[in-house]
Amino acid sequence: MTETMIRLQVEPLTREAFASFGDVIEASDAAHHFTINGGNTERYHDLAKIEPGSDGRSIVSIFRGQPRALPFTVEMVERHPLGSQAFVPLSGSPYLVVVAPAANTPGVEDLRVFLARGDQGVNYARGVWHHPLLALDGVSDFLVIDRAGEGPNCDEIRLDEAGVIEF
Structure with a gap:
């Protein structure tokens, strides 16, 4: 990797901006929602396309992320x-x-950085390149829904050039 670092811009996480990478999981008016349980609960329905693959199964885990200090250097995805x-x-x-598009091996110029609010989740579509968990304000727990099953399901690469998030 060269010593060059590209400054990465942080943008707000929205459904529209994130659509090519997967789904934004949030209770918003844009989501299909309706009242259930005798009017006591609002259900925000079918918020993400969970894909375990043909030979996999969906699993639920909790990841506890340590906070990352800024500026943060992105060297891998x-x-x-x-x-x-x-x-x-x-x-x-x-x-x-x-994140970076699924199509090719990404370079730093392909990366996009989103600031997710504490009430927004993300669902990375199959094959979308992404950096591991980047908690900001302290130790943070995340409910994670992903795939278990046969076959290797995690590819990691180091970027040729690093990107820095200064925020």
Whole structure:
């Protein structure tokens, strides 16, 4: 890797901006929602396409992320070629989401950085490159829905050039 670092811009996480990478999981008016349980509960329905792959099964885990200090240098990304991976924050704290398109091996110029609110989750579509968990304001728990099954489901690469998030 060269010593060059590209400054990465942070943008707000929205359904529209994130659509090519997967789903934004949030209770918003844009989501299909309706009242259930005798009018006591609002159900925000079918928020993410969970893909365990043909030979996999969906599993639920909790990841506890340590906070990352800013500025943060992005030197690697990973992807899950056999299934999607969803992260739903449980601690209510904002976090960063770094992604690149699934199509090719990404370079730093392909990265996008989103600031997710503590009430927004993400579902990385199958094969989408992303950086591992980037908690910001302290130790943060995330409910994670992803794939278990046969076959390797995590590819990691080091970027030729690093990107820095200064925020």
